[in-house]
Amino acid sequence: MQWWCAALGEAWEWTWRPYPGVWVFVALCIAAYVLMLRRTPVPAGESRDLGARAAAFGAAVACLWLVLDWPVGALGAGYLASVHMVQFLVIVLAVPPLLLYGVPAQAYRRLPPRVIAALRPLTHPVVALLLSNLIAFITHVPLVADRLLASQLGSFAIDVAWLAAGLLFWWPVVAPVPERPWFHGLTRIGYLGAQVIASKPLFIYLTFAKYPRYATYELAPRITNLLTARADQQAAGLLMEVGGMLILLFAAGILFLRSTSREEALGRGRPVSRR
Amino acid sequence: MSSAIRRAAVFIFAASLVIALGLAARLSPGSADVDDASLTGVVLVDPVPKPAFTLDDTEGQPFQFLERTEGKLTLLFFGYTHCPDVCPVHMANLAAVLNDLSLETRERIEVVFVTADPERDTPERIREWLNAFDRRFIGLRGSVDDVNAILAELQLGQIVHGEPGADGDYVVGHPAQILAFTPDGLLRAMYPFGTRQTDWAQDLPRLLRFTPDASLGVRASSGGQES
Numbered sequence: 001m002q003w004w005c006a007a008l009g010e011a012w013e014w015t016w017r018p019y020p021g022v023w024v025f026v027a028l029c030i031a032a033y034v035l036m037l038r039r040t041p042v043p044a045g046e047s048r049d050l051g052a053r054a055a056a057f058g059a060a061v062a063c064l065w066l067v068l069d070w071p072v073g074a075l076g077a078g079y080l081a082s083v084h085m086v087q088f089l090v091i092v093l094a095v096p097p098l099l100l101y102g103v104p105a106q107a108y109r110r111l112p113p114r115v116i117a118a119l120r121p122l123t124h125p126v127v128a129l130l131l132s133n134l135i136a137f138i139t140h141v142p143l144v145a146d147r148l149l150a151s152q153l154g155s156f157a158i159d160v161a162w163l164a165a166g167l168l169f170w171w172p173v174v175a176p177v178p179e180r181p182w183f184h185g186l187t188r189i190g191y192l193g194a195q196v197i198a199s200k201p202l203f204i205y206l207t208f209a210k211y212p213r214y215a216t217y218e219l220a221p222r223i224t225n226l227l228t229a230r231a232d233q234q235a236a237g238l239l240m241e242v243g244g245m246l247i248l249l250f251a252a253g254i255l256f257l258r259s260t261s262r263e264e265a266l267g268r269g270r271p272v273s274r275r
Numbered sequence: 276m277s278s279a280i281r282r283a284a285v286f287i288f289a290a291s292l293v294i295a296l297g298l299a300a301r302l303s304p305g306s307a308d309v310d311d312a313s314l315t316g317v318v319l320v321d322p323v324p325k326p327a328f329t330l331d332d333t334e335g336q337p338f339q340f341l342e343r344t345e346g347k348l349t350l351l352f353f354g355y356t357h358c359p360d361v362c363p364v365h366m367a368n369l370a371a372v373l374n375d376l377s378l379e380t381r382e383r384i385e386v387v388f389v390t391a392d393p394e395r396d397t398p399e400r401i402r403e404w405l406n407a408f409d410r411r412f413i414g415l416r417g418s419v420d421d422v423n424a425i426l427a428e429l430q431l432g433q434i435v436h437g438e439p440g441a442d443g444d445y446v447v448g449h450p451a452q453i454l455a456f457t458p459d460g461l462l463r464a465m466y467p468f469g470t471r472q473t474d475w476a477q478d479l480p481r482l483l484r485f486t487p488d489a490s491l492g493v494r495a496s497s498g499g500q501e502s
Contacts, residue, residue, distance in 0.1 A: 011359030210375070211472040218368065218471060221360040225407045228371060229472070 004152040004159075005068065007078030011221040014071070021156065022068045029061050033102070040107045050104060057102025060095045067091060068159060077155050080227070081206075081217040085236035086243070088162060092136065093247040096166030100174035108177045120178045123171040125191050132169035133198045135161050140202055142213045149216045169195065173255070185259025192248045192255070199244055207237030314481060315474040316455060316464035323462040325349070326428045330389065330417035333402040338415055340387065341460075348384045348482050349456040353426065353434070355392035355447045356404040361468045363408075365453060370408040372475040383458070383483055386412045389422055391434045391449040426450065429462065457485030 002008075003021035042050060066072060067087045076084040111119075121127060138144055139158050148154030172180070173188050183191075205213070212218035212229040227235070327341040340351075350369065354362035366388070373381055388405060390396035393416050396404075401414035423433045435448035452465040455478075463485060466474070 009360070211371075211476060215469075215471060219364055219469060222363055222367060225363070225367070228367060230371060 002152055004156045005070070005073035005077040006152040006155040007149045007216045007220065009078070009220070012075070012079055012223045017070050017074065019069055019073060021152070022065065022073065025068070026061055026065045029064070033057055033061075036103070036107050040104060040110060042104060042106055053102045053104055055102075056098045060098035060102060063090050063095050063098070064163075075223075077149055078216060079220045079223055081212075081214060081229075081233045082227075082235040082239055084217075085239045087159075088136070089240065089243045089247065091159060091162040092132070092166035092169070093244060096163065096170040097174050097251065100167065100170055103175075105176050108175060111177060116178050119171070122168065123175070123178070125172045125180075125183060125187075128168045128172050129191065129194055129198060132165040133195075135165035135168075136199075137202060140205075142215070146215045173251070185255060185262070188255050189252045189259075192252045196245060196248055199240065203237050203241045205237075206240065207234050209233060314464050314478050316466045316470065316478055317452070318464050319462060322457075323429060325456045325460045325462065326425055328417075328421070328425050328428075330415040330421065331398070333398040333405075333414040333416075335398060338413065340415075344385050344387065344456070345460070346458050346487070348458055348479070348485075350384065350386045351389065351454040351456065352387070352452075353389045353391050353422065353431075353449050355390055355449065356396050356400055357392065357444070358447070361451050365451075365468060365470070366405070366408040366412070368470065368472045369453065369475060370412070372472050372479065373409060375476070376479070380480070380483065381411075384479065387415060388412055389415045389417070389425070391419075391422060392436070392447045393418060393422075429454065455482050457482050459485045459487045461485070 002017070002019060005019055005022070037050075037054075067076070067090045072083060072087065076087040122131070139148070139161055145158070148158050172183060173191065209230075212233050214233070217232060218229040222229075325341055325344070327339070329337050329339050332338040352362075352365060354365070356362070369386060373384065373386070376384075386409065388401070390401055396416060398414070398416060401416060405412040405414050419434055419436075426433055431450045432448070437446040437448070439445040451468040453470070454462055455464045455466065457463050464478070464482065466478075
């Protein structure tokens with residue numbers, strides 16, 4: 001029995017397999033969250049949005065479980081590059097903003113000053129953007145990916161690295177600390193736009209390759225003859241482009257709406273000048 | 276932006292650039308040095324002559340292997356259509372690369388598949404299975420004894436049929452390598468399971484240079500035409 005999904009080299013079977021490592025990982029995430037909520041006193045006035053935050057965290061953990069466990073996790077780790085890309089999109093772009101939003105503002109404020117000081121340079125938008133893309137790039141280098149996917153520990157390392165990259169990328173946008181007053185509405189949308197550009201090299205690298213890049217997927221027993229290794233890789237590249245774009249557009253839309261509603265609220269609070 | 280953050284950003288950007296340029300260019304399989312004269316397959320020190328055998332093709336007609344593949348780069352593979360892993364992957368990767376070759380080059384190459392499981396592999400099934408990869412692939416069928424005799428001549432392992440499971444299905448042990456007979460009629464290289472499409476793309480044009488009238492040797496003929 002495997003504890004984490006990795007490339008097996010065996011013919012694919014639609015027979016359920018348990019991956020206890022995934023369950024433990026998900027359970028630890030939930031336990032940490034519950035513990036954090038218990039230790040974080042919520043002022044009476046701010047408890048209203050706790051339900052929404054808990055729901056966001058729950059959705060994030062559910063998504064994480066879905067893409068790490070059988071069948072998605074197993075297919076992505078050893079059979080289809082396109083499924084691997086779905087995992088990447090969910091772990092890097094969908095799960096982290098929900099996780100970060102799920103944490104109440106009080107919990108961020110209770111972070112020790114030392115931690116905030118350490119986070120300040122790492123979560124600076126420029127550094128976060130570069131570092132998260134560097135992680136994404138390294139984990140997609142064929143030599144690295146093929147070696148890591150062949151073992152459970154390596155596959156686990158990829159998934160954790162992706163989650164870390166995603167948290168790093170989304171932290172400046174979602175987390176309220178460290179405070180950066182200059183990084184607001186439109187600047188944040190620009191940051192998401194920069195990510196669209198930053199992901200282009202990887203998209204081109206995968207989509208326009210003449211031959212499959214990854215031995216893992218090229219030499220994996222085919223699940224269907226309808227999808228060649230090359231077509232699978234092209235699908236992965238397109239998924240990255242289209243899926244990534246849609247998620248970022250959705251996030252930009254939310255940021256825009258929040259920004260305009262905030263401005264409206266501020267406008268209502270101001271005295272109206274009369275000519 | 277503080278100087279520490281600026282330094283960190285510059286460092287990460289520089290590291291990204293170095294890794295992007297270095298790894299993408301050197302480590303990716305798509306960027307193999309096509310001028311390197313060495314074959315990626317397992318090269319035989321003493322090339323073996325192409326065997327002369329006759330088996331039935333998928334039309335039920337006798338196929339004289341030696342005569343019908345004369346002067347062509349012949350890629351011979353022993354497998355079976357119920358194979359869950361090695362055979363379909365080998366065939367698919369080879370087909371993908373052959374599909375990229377010019378028509379002229381493609382016509383100089385024959386792929387011959389000999390079933391190691393004649394009991395289940397009917398001519399129709401072999402044809403249907405091969406057509407999923409390339410309709411030009413040749414499928415041959417003979418008795419297990421006939422096929423084992425060919426394998427013995429090529430000094431390869433014999434066919435081994437596994438015990439049937441509850442569903443009657445069984446695996447078949449067979450050589451997992453594709454044998455490359457160059458146009459001069461010699462087995463010069465073998466391609467084990469794990470051979471990538473980039474390996475084929477690199478080696479096929481080189482294998483084609485071993486024509487009967489050419490001075491032999493990969494390096495000596497490296498100036499020949501390439502598709």
